[in-house]
Amino acid sequence: MxxxxxxxxxxxxxxxxxxxxxxxxxxxxxxxxxxxxxxxxxxxxxxxxxxxxxxxxxxxxxxxxxxxxxxxxxxxxxxxxxxxxxxxxxxxxxxxxxxxxxxxxxxxxxxxxxxxxxxxxxxxxxxxxxxxxxxxxxxxxxxxxxxxxxxxxxxxxxxxxxxxxxxxxxxxxxxxxxxxxxxxxxxxxxxxxxxxxxxxxxxxxxxxxxxxxxxxxxxxxxxxxxxxxxxxxxxxxxxxxxxxxxxxxxxxxxxxxxxxxxxxxxxxxxxxxxxxxxxSLLPKVQFNLQLSDQERVDRAKVVLPYEHQGNGEAIEIYDGRRSLSDDQKDPHSVQPSTFSATTDAQANSGNGEIHYIRDSDDEQPDSDEDPDDDLDI
Amino acid sequence: MNPSPSPPRDPDLLEEALGLGRGGSPPWRLAFVEDCVETSGAFVLHHFLKRALSTEGDGTVIFLGLAQPFSHYDRVLRKMGCNLSVQRNKNKLHFIDLLNLEFLGADEKGENDIEIGFMDLYNRILRYIEAIRSKDYNGGWTTIIIDDLSHLEIAAHGSVKHVLDFLQYCGSLTSEMDCSLVILNHEDIHSSDEALQMLSHLDYISDVLIKAETLSTGIAADVHGQMTVIIKDAPGGLIKKLHSFQFKVKENGVEFFYPGSRF
Structure with a gap:
């Protein structure tokens, strides 16, 4: 500066x-x-x-x-x-x-x-x-x-x-x-x-x-x-x-x-x-609060349920800046196939999955029960 | 039987803090002594006066006495082993008696008279420097001591601006001639914003700040107060060193010691 x-x-x-x-x-x-x-x-x-x-x-x-x-x-x-x-x-x-x-x-x-x-x-x-x-x-x-x-x-x-x-x-x-x-x-x-x-x-x-x-x-x-x-x-x-x-x-x-x-x-x-x-002010705990590099890579690979899956077709995501029809007319714009190829390549490099491990058998599986229903307010 | 060896003399912590060696010039130009009602810092001026007139150096002093008459300083310094009358006769001490100093105020002839009053005072200092340098001058250091600044403010009818102008001229002397300036000021008499700004101004133009305070634990019989000496790298610059110690004012001098070292 x-x-x-x-x-x-x-x-x-x-x-x-x-x-x-x-x-x-x-x-x-x-x-x-x-x-x-x-x-x-x-x-x-x-x-x-x-x-x-x-x-x-x-x-x-x-x-x-x-x-x-x-x-x-x-x-x-x-x-x-x-x-x-x-x-x-x-x-x-x-x-x-x-x-x-x-x-x-x-x-x-x-x-x-x-x-x-x-x-x-x-x-x-x-x-x-x-x-x-x-x-x-x-x-x-x-x-x-x-x-x-x-x-x-x-x-x-x-x-x-x-x-x-x-x-x-x-x-x-x-x-x-x-x-x-x-x-x-x-x-x-x-x-x-x-x-x-x-x-x-x-x-x-x-x-x-x-x-x-x-x-x-x-x-x-x-x-x-x-x-x-x-x-x-x-x-x-x-x-x-x-x-x-x-x-x-x-x-x-x-x-x-x-x-x-x-x-x-x-x-x-x-x-x-x-x-x-x-x-240094973070409390010293016995478990990791940070992710390792490998864990970060794995996390990036996980396809979240709400993410567009593509299903083999080109992904066309409207980004709010120009209309899709304009995009198609514009010779300089990035072709949709390029984008899909990249995402395919990423997908082929390995898929991530979400594993859920329960801490103990005492833990109830997900239910719609109100956990605070025993509170007498 | 051999006489028992005399106990080692305590180091003078103030002199050590100020970087003063035997005789010669101090490594700073403008020192402010700040005191308060409970703890007078006048003894620091006496210390500087005695040191500047000591036989080890060829120093001379120009003393602006606004707070006390000459006889007061003469008595105090005599007990410290320094005869001011003799030094005055030898032209090593130039005492400017300013007990009745009062500049004409704005109501009478206008504000300019205060400025003329300060200019005349500056001129008197210059004439003394001229007298010191004119004959038998062997390169000795001159110390200008002002006791104290609050009386200058009173003489100037509270015009801080004029006091600061005068100090700027005195400060420029220190960079043009071989001299240093020591000024006593009371910290606790300033309360208005303008006066607080004055203290900040003084802090900016000084390269040494000596602060005499009461003990934080209260009055004690053997310890009369504590002293903080702040040495800066340049006027208004960074604090280079900070010394803190306690003192006891005696009839014939001052004893400085570190907290806890006497008990």
Whole structure:
């Protein structure tokens, strides 16, 4: 599932449509959101560097972590530093989001962190219109005008929501995804910092919502005790639930398992741990509750009394999709003889029978007697 | 007759939990100390203060004193074997007295005044960092301690947003300079939804959470409370390690021990 999200971000949008938009949401119970964000960011950056994506550049709006963190991250993930310089632009809203540093005397005698050419400062996150134009200017600056597109990543929408209203932020994201130079956009939000309506509003402006949820739900008891069992279960694993909105309006819900290791996040199909638990919860009994393979084959051979026997003639079963007369006229349709031949072959391979063995002689043969007639109600 | 060997010194469980070696920099940047009415976490700040000013390291401290006057900390730390007045004269401790801090509220000049107040406070911290780095700087670690956050909220007329903005600026200092931030906060004074969100915010931006609580079994004479130290892999990240132990606050320090190890 995560791969298909990566592909969707890579492929971008069709002409005349909004760009695919991904919301990544997490909570303190399962705070893997930033790791998932880093995963998609690094994937997209390497695809842009390889030239395999529709986007020809990436604008990263850094609200939560410093630009140097992201430069190190991309380097760690194997993206060439020169390519990062060339194809990635970082809008630094982290170091001075409210412009304080411009209003106080600068530090002297203190070595400032080196600024890079592809990092631009943004000093008023409350001005959403200015932020929008800064993102677009940065993107257009390195991919140029015309039909070339670029991708946008916003590392933490929650920080924006602290400074501006929900409609402004939703408007910003909507304007970005509807811009004809933007290939795809994705952002992270800590859902537990906001009311549920915030997540819902952002879900409406996104095509995919990836929600990171704990494997084991947090209860009050766990929270108060910082439960070791809960931590053990959730410290390196989470549920990665994806809600996809198709073009025709169909909504698909999918889930994967997310594993954390030293390198980063890895996604895997939901393990059979739950089914294993179910199996292990079955009571231990002295008789088989499951059938062996041979028993299954034998069962399949049994012709049930109500099944059409054929009696040597072709079986014509109306399946409700087309009329029999149409079938006969249609030269491409499967001939009835083919079907009957198959069933004959199956029948010849051996017939199954139903054997009934009574448990004991005490058991009465089938009768119409009411077994509960002795109950005096 | 040979003197009997002194009993082995108990390991400092708090320092072990926080991964603090002798001197040098801590492996984390932003630590929150959460306490409650029944169990004060102030002793953790005293512990950090003493450690940062110890002779083993070249550390300096910028202390934002909102809860107590300087003389209070001086008396407490003196019993712990650390003379704050001397450290202050040596410019190793920069104490910002904020007992009477109050920003002008929205009713008088508008909301912007709270922001200007926090900006001025941030500027004062920057100036101290400048002073620390300007002469005889040998790469020592700077610890910024805030005692405590609830007073900042009061000064800001309850504006959580402005407090969080200020913390973000202080937090960005930790990634730009060699410094760490230790903040005391009271867990039980927040009840509204907005304040609960504040606690979650703090949890997201910190990489260490130290929680001082009462014993679940009630008050005991020899055990003053229990402590949980949560170490994350990054600010707001996954819980990497969780340590739990009990403590006893003494006149000249704190004793940490594992539950049941003293009886």
């Amino acid at each position: 995560a791969e298909s999200i990566s592909r969707s971000l890579r492929d971008g949008c069709l002409e005349g449509e909004h760009a695919p938009a991904l919301t990544i949401e997490d909570s303190l119970a399962s705070p893997f959101g930033s790791h998932v964000f880093d995963h998609f960011l690094a994937n997209l950056a390497s695809q842009i560097a390889d030239g395999t994506s529709q986007a020809r550049g990436l604008v990263l709006v850094a609200l939560n972590r410093s630009p140097s963190f992201y430069i190190d991250l991309l380097r760690r993930k194997g993206v060439d530093a020169s390519l990062v310089d060339k194809w990635v632009r970082i809008l630094d809203c982290y170091s001075d989001p409210l412009g304080w540093k411009n209003r106080i005397p600068p530090l002297t005698n203190v070595q400032k962190p080196s600024t890079r050419e592809h990092v631009s400062f943004f000093r008023d996150v409350r001005d959403i219109n200015k932020l929008l134009s800064s993102v677009l200017d940065l993107g257009k600056g390195f991919v140029g005008q015309g039909k070339t597109r670029f991708a946008v990543a916003v590392d933490l929408v929650s920080n924006l929501l602290r400074h501006t209203s929900l409609p402004s932020v939703a408007g910003l994201l909507n304007n970005l995804r509807s811009n004809d130079q933007i290939s795809c956009i994705f952002w992270l939000i800590h859902s537990d910092l906001h009311e549920p309506r915030v997540s819902a509003a952002l879900a409406y402006v996104s095509t995919v919502v990836a929600s990171v949820q704990p494997i084991m739900q947090l209860t009050d008891e766990h929270r108060s005790r910082r439960d070791f069992l809960w931590l053990q279960k959730n410290s390196c694993k989470a549920k990665f639930c994806v809600r996809l909105k198709r073009r025709n309006g169909r909504v698909k819900l999918l889930a994967e398992e997310l594993h954390m290791d030293q390198v980063g996040v890895k996604f895997a199909a939901v393990t059979s741990e739950n089914s294993f638990v179910n199996k």
